[in-house]
Amino acid sequence: MGDRPALSKGEMEVARLLWELEEASVREVHDASPDDRKMDFTVVQTYLRRLESKGYVSSRLEGRTKVYRPKVKPRTVIRETVDDLVDRLFAGDRLPLMQHLIEDRSLSDEDIRQLRELLDRMEDRT
Amino acid sequence: MGDRPALSKGEMEVARLLWELEEASVREVHDASPDDRKMDFTVVQTYLRRLESKGYVSSRLEGRTKVYRPKVKPRTVIRETVDDLVDRLFAGDRLPLMQHLIEDRSLSDEDIRQLRELLDRMEDRT
DNA sequence: CTTGACCAATGACAAACGTACGTGTAAATT
DNA sequence: AATTTACACGTACGTTTGTCATTGGTCAAG
DSSP states (O other), X not given: OOOOOOOOHHHHHHHHHHHHHSSEEHHHHHHHSOGGGOOOHHHHHHHHHHHHHTXXXXXXXXXXXXXXXEOSOHHHHHHHHHHHHHHHHHTTOOHHXXXXXXXXXXXXXHHHHHHHHHXXXXXXXX | OOOOXXXXXXXXXXXXXXXXXXXXXXXXXXXXXXXXXXXXXXHHHHHHHHHHHTTSEEEEEETTEEEEEEOSOHHHHHHHHHHHHHHHHHTTOOHHHHHHHHHHSOOOHHHHHHHHHHHHHHHHTO
């Protein structure tokens, strides 16, 4: 598929917010940005503009305000990002990453239950 | 702990190679770089230099060749990197990332077995 | 000794990234 | 109506990152 330039860290954060909102103006994305990581309004604006020029989102003009919309699904971006990370940090082997995620921080019992369920379901599918 | 500047993608790849070698010259790292992602010799050199200035590795002179050594453990870098990714792409929730890792690519039966074992061990530890 | 063939270290540079300013326009307040 | 406030947009700038050219030193062959 159309190979886009990779997202930067900042762009990624804005992309996530836009996926949640489905469609939003700069202001709406800015408002959705969590207080403890609040980005400047113009920073959000720049990231959205760059996301568009990289082909990740599209925009239309509503009045005098641009409204943005995701063009690429989260799953796609997540896959590309995680694959790249696994290649660089774990030589392509994803198991050590999962191991880290399981061991490094404590999981709730509920988390563990859900993961077991996922594994069960994957096993059935073969 | 001493807060270092984050690693770039390229630096990360070199850091991983150096962890595997424990201690190595530029040439040794370059030779260890996989054929399908071969980096230029001088590129490896630059990354090692920057890793040192960022505080991730140290070096000593052996003859006229610098020998590098990791100063920061893989576990530390992995934690910082993964935490940052999870914050930006999943709003801090690690479960969706694990879910992606389990569902997006097929796991071998052996992988699944190992993951189950890890989960068992985590559950006991409470 | 000179030439040539490496090889290591540094310097340099364009592009990408994070951040923020200045300008213009619509809306609100006096 | 005049003035202030709010807001959107493009432009800009210092820094980091990816990439490579140049310089300088060591050794082997002629």
